[in-house]
Amino acid sequence: ETGVTQTPRHLVMGMTNKKSLKCEQHLGHNAMYWYKQSAKKPLELMFVYNFKEQTENNSVPSRFSPECPNSSHLFLHLHTLQPEDSALYLCASSQATGTSGPSTDTQYFGPGTRLTVL
Amino acid sequence: GEDVEQSLFLSVREGDSSVINCTYTDSSSTYLYWYKQEPGAGLQLLTYIFSNMDMKQDQRLTVLLNKKDKHLSLRIADTQTGDSAIYFCAEKLRGGGNKLTFGTGTQLKVEL
Numbered sequence: 011e012t013g014v015t016q017t018p019r020h021l022v023m024g025m026t027n028k029k030s031l032k033c034e035q036h037l038g039h040n041a042m043y044w045y046k047q048s049a050k051k052p053l054e055l056m057f058v059y060n061f062k063e064q065t066e067n068n069s070v071p072s073r074f075s076p077e078c079p080n081s082s083h084l085f086l087h088l089h090t091l092q093p094e095d096s097a098l099y100l101c102a103s104s105q106a107t108g109t110s111g112p113s114t115d116t117q118y119f120g121p122g123t124r125l126t127v128l
Numbered sequence: 129g130e131d132v133e134q135s136l137f138l139s140v141r142e143g144d145s146s147v148i149n150c151t152y153t154d155s156s157s158t159y160l161y162w163y164k165q166e167p168g169a170g171l172q173l174l175t176y177i178f179s180n181m182d183m184k185q186d187q188r189l190t191v192l193l194n195k196k197d198k199h200l201s202l203r204i205a206d207t208q209t210g211d212s213a214i215y216f217c218a219e220k221l222r223g224g225g226n227k228l229t230f231g232t233g234t235q236l237k238v239e240l
Contacts, residue, residue, distance in 0.1 A: 014170070016170075041226065050136075050232060051232065052132065052229070052230040052231060052232050052233075053171075053216070053218075053228075053230040055227055055228070058226065058227075066227065100170055100171065102171075104226060106226070115220070115226050116161075116173060116176065117173075117226070117228065118173065119163075119170035119171040119172070120170050121168070121169050121170040122169075122170050
């Protein structure tokens with residue numbers, strides 16, 4: 011049990027659909043992250059939120075829209091996706107964001123949402 | 129620039145030691161991580177090592193860091209079938225916020 015949950019675990023959507031991915035962390039952390047994991051490619055950081063404020067957008071297309079209503083929840087809203095957006099989307103959380111050392115900066119990951127865009 | 133490389137596959141027999149290697153290009157790393165990903169699961173933190181350390185041991189896991197060669201390795205002693213997974217190394221850079229640069233992952237297969 012990592013303390014980070016993601017729903018749904020699997021999602022199939024058409025290119026014209028709108029869907030949302032949800033992430034919830036039960037670790038009392040202040041920072042949350044979205045990553046994209048594609049086959050045979052390194053994990054790509056998409057967004058970082060710290061105390062509900064977005065601190066990083068790694069040149070992600072606008073068809074991906076994150077939302078962080080509080081420090082425990084993170085959403086990724088999806089619309090008009092492309093087939094190449096099919097991937098495993100991972101959420102992570104950490105207590106802090108890189109200023110205090112590994113005991114607080116370490117990121118803990120959820121199980122991911124396997125997204126298929128038809 | 130930031131680049132972390134790993135070999136894609138490693139196959140070992142049960143009971144043998146596994147050594148998974150990682151090379152990185154940016155010398156300003158503060159610490160480096162090893163994560164494990166089992167099929168259908170997210171990334172599980174295994175261990176980390178500060179960039180000013182040479183070695184860290186944690187039960188069956190031994191991490192070696194050669195800063196001169198920018199080489200990181202993870203040794204798993206007495207490898208078991210439950211160790212079959214993808215192993216990722218990740219580098220955290222100084223001044224990079226909490227951004228991690230991940231390798232492509234090494235798939236470890238443990239055979240009986």
